[in-house]
Amino acid sequence: AQSVTQLDSQVPVFEEAPVELRCNYSSSVSVYLFWYVQYPNQGLQLLLKYLSGSTLVKGINGFEAEFNKSQTSFHLRKPSVHISDTAEYFCAVIPAGGTSYGKLTFGQGTILTVHP
């Protein structure tokens, strides 16, 4: 089975400051990793994903994430945030094989609040 831990439930930050949202996972098989964003009263939108290859992945809206296999982490970063980045962010993993193939497991979410 897989599990995902998002280490911060809430992250307040000022506009134009850098931000890092932390995500650790546990799995007995290889996984693919995702970050989704959820704006109020909306569904989840894919920010970026890691399937294979370069461990630094760039996504939409200036976000990027780095896959660290040894630390089983997939932290999300943005060098300069905007007010419009205020939302809830979810880290998720899906096994690349095994009995849970195709089953997406989410973390608890991190609420990012950007202050002017």
Added chain:
Amino acid sequence: EAGVAQSPRYKIIEKRQSVAFWCNPISGHATLYWYQQILGQGPKLLIQFQNNGVVDDSQLPKDRFSAERLKGVDSTLKIQPAKLEDSAVYLCASSLTLSDTQYFGPGTRLTVL
């Protein structure tokens, strides 16, 4: 390309009533998922279809929840009878195949009074 469509967007019912949600996936997507998202938590998978067959329904409370995928396209999720703890957002997602990127609909917010 049209996204995943869901209806209704909001629903308020009293406990012990029944309710149904509808989902239309992205055209050509073989895999369809229903998730339950309780306030303050990440989405939890309820059921997963591959075409019109069930792949995983291990977390679906089968005494009150049921789901079907008509002709391998649209899907409905039903709750009968509803309980207070069923208050949540119900998200539908679809993907080309298993383990491909999942695309989510806007969700249905259910309030059970």
